[in-house]
Amino acid sequence: MVSFTEPQQAFVGSRAVHGAVRPDQPQVEQQFWGYEIGPAESERGALALARGVFILLALACGLAAAGIWLIPGAADGLAPLPRLVLSAMLGGAAAALHARAEGHRAVRLQVDTARGELREVTGPGIGRAPVLGVYGFDAVSGVVLHCAGARGQLQVRLACGDVLPAGTGDPADLEPLRARLAADLRLPGGA
Incomplete structure (x- = not known):
């Protein structure tokens, strides 16, 4: 497993575009199979x-x-x-x-681009994480940025009607992650 710890690698985009890393941004870690979106440091x-x-x-x-x-x-x-x-x-x-x-465990969303699936996992992030759910990319109907005031939540909507939260924070910081998720999930029109 490859885990990048440099700030410009841990978050979508470069530091020049998104500024300094803040504790209220969701953590995105690159892996050899894709990437993992975890809750912000303050949420954890x-x-x-x-x-x-x-x-x-x-x-x-x-x-x-x-x-x-x-x-x-x-x-x-x-x-x-x-x-x-x-x-x-x-x-x-x-x-x-x-x-x-x-029930108060941090849930992470793994985007496995190699196998074409999303996984909801929990646990400390060391070793094999317990899997809560596995969904194919074809089961995703959209990626939506739901805003409520100055905070936003990135949501992956499934065709069955379920919603997977993919991160919370400033909507301006979540928009590049939304675009990346939509592209990786091969959604028509980048929904």
Whole structure:
């Protein structure tokens, strides 16, 4: 796997055109098979923070559920049935919080020009990443830049109606990436 780390290689276009690299731009890394679009540095930090908070809360609920039974005097006045219900509720809350933490992973979009497919992957980016979805280039109906004020989101629309987010940031910074994606996906008219 080839990974470029120079700023002019990590982002679409040259630094002369797009200016200095900012932490709110999506990261584009060239690979030998195509390229990978990842969330901006600021988004990855926010996702990691939210995931850490959810994991800590899940751990606290799990320990409290076990502590009801293990610590003497933790629930002295409770009969076994209310203890069981309370520990089941805390265990359920721990499971729900853990599931929510797993959902706060950074999802990257891999554009494999060699095989003609898009892949949604997650994970740390080291080793083999878990694949969430694989779509052929023929399943793509368009690449759209959706703007909301000063922020924009690049969206890859599939023929089945699903939408794959491909990056957020300043619309002026996302337009070259939109054009590159449309060209690489061989969309008619560069849609």
